[in-house]
Amino acid sequence: MSDALESHLVHERRNRPQGPLPVDLVSVQSQLAYGHAGNSSAVPVLRMLGVRVVEVPTTLFSNTPFYATLRGRVLPSDWVADLLRGLDERGVTARAPMLLSGYFGSVANGEVFAEWLECHHAAGAAPRYLLDPVIGDTHTGPYVEPGLEQVFVERLLPLAWMVTPNAFELGRLAGMPALHEPDALRAARSLLERGPEWVLAHSVAGEGDGLVTLLVGREGAWRLHSPRLDVDVAGTGDVLSALMATFLLRGESPVRAAERALAGCHATLESTLAHGWEELDVLAAPAAALEDGAPRFPAEAL
Secondary structure, three states: OOHHHHHHHOOOOOOOOOOOOOOOEEEEEEEEOOOOOOHHHHHHHHHHOOOOEEEEEEEEEOOOOOOOOOOEEEOOHHHHHHHHHHHHHOOHHHHOOEEEEOOOOOHHHHHHHHHHHHHHHHOOOOOEEEEOOOOEEOOOEEOOOOHHHHHHHHHHHHHOOEEOOEHHHHHHHHOOOOOEHHHHHHHHHHHHOOOOOEEEEEEEEOOOOOEEEEEEEOOEEEEEEEOOOOOOOOOHHHHHHHHHHHHHHOOOOHHHHHHHHHHHHHHHHHHHHHHOOOOOOHHHHHHHHHOOOOOOOOOEEO
């Protein structure tokens, strides 16, 4: 920020309490004016579930790129770096127990984020990090700059506590096939050797026309079956990661968090399909994820 602009904006308020705002999660992802993807998908769900989230945008777009027009831009990397620096100056990073990253929009944004996180790790003050490695999907192929995959593999995977790829992204990170369950299980275990303690791999092809979500940790693996729905909208992976973060923050085990997250995510797709909407119904997630009793999609130990 320039000195002239800073002097114009910075001012004092009378009778402002000095207590810092509680923060549960910092979410670094894309942002949309219309529709749901990135922070525009995750943050409504997080806040409905009582998570105090600080959102850092990496893009400001009018909508997802599935329409005839797309307005806005990927934020310049110095802007993203400045926003992260501003959070440090407010003490946010030091008191937030969890960090989530998603779509970066550019290699440069991924690099400034990695540098920022590496500095906090070196100082022993990094939040627990959930990496959603947004790269692409089976029906689109990769839709990020090629160099970003190297940032994920070489710099962010070693710092992540959990990584939440879809099957296509899992294969790209592991450098091996991962679209079907046996291959995905091997690929997920290979990622554990690079740093993360947990891999949540979703949209894996199961038996018949069903889908499998795999939760793989250092001491066990679990499978969750769910039906494939005939609907293709953006934001489902962002909702899944947000729900995982929410229930981990509440003290749920990764297995129970995965069951809740999948139930909530599936409910958004069911509601979107039922209404015939062009964008994901993210507001359907919390109620389904909070349901007690027998899990709708129970985790099966492998």
